[in-house]
Amino acid sequence: MHSENKAIRDRDNSKHPNYLLCAVIGLVTGIANGLFGSGGGTIAVPAMIHFLKAEEHKAHATAISVILPLTIVSSVFYIVRGYADWGLTLKVTAGGLVGGYIGARLLNKCPDKLLRRIFAVFMAAAGIKMIISK
């Protein structure tokens, strides 16, 4: 009986995601994206894997399709409020496009675990510096 219910639930999940969970995850992702101008993917990808039972590679791809429209809306809001520096954006994006290409090529060659460790240490150090600096 119990396993039968579970089987039915699993089948339902494969057709329709839990809309309440989607609403909460979307809202939190959107707030982070707007408030911090980043971090949407950091929240959405694990949330989709753990709570919505998405496969990892689909979660990454689906997260981009979610975060892109959110980023466009947040960008428009920031631009309207006068928080855009086009010269700065152009210089950084030019580097970013080249870097993105290099990064994609390196993806399979660099030890992911080591990279994540370095990344986490950098984030912690940068976070602390931003909190304590005047």
Next chain:
Amino acid sequence: MTGWNWIILFLTGLAAGIISGMGVGGGAILIPALVFVANPGQHIAQSVNLLFFIPTAIVALIIHIKNKNIDFKMAVPLIISGLCGALTGSWIASGLEAGLLRKLFGWFLLAMSVYEMFRKGKKES
């Protein structure tokens, strides 16, 4: 001076691009790097990251759509609630003083780094 500035900002973007191309969050690198290198103010650093994401995401999205990697049934409800969140978050940010927003961002980074370390530990066990 302007030439030097160009090179530093280009390299900052390059580093962030390499990191995000490897599938790790680019904003967590780009925003603090911009704040430390150019100090344009927290709001502008965040807007640079938002705008920076758009062209790269469009290219990635086209590839993912072609490879049928996107779960649209999941994406649509997430986008609908996400748009409400994005407007709310942007509205809150625009009402905050830059120094306070930078400190909040610092806490957010710290939380993400703790999560990143915890997640790794869990996977290894």
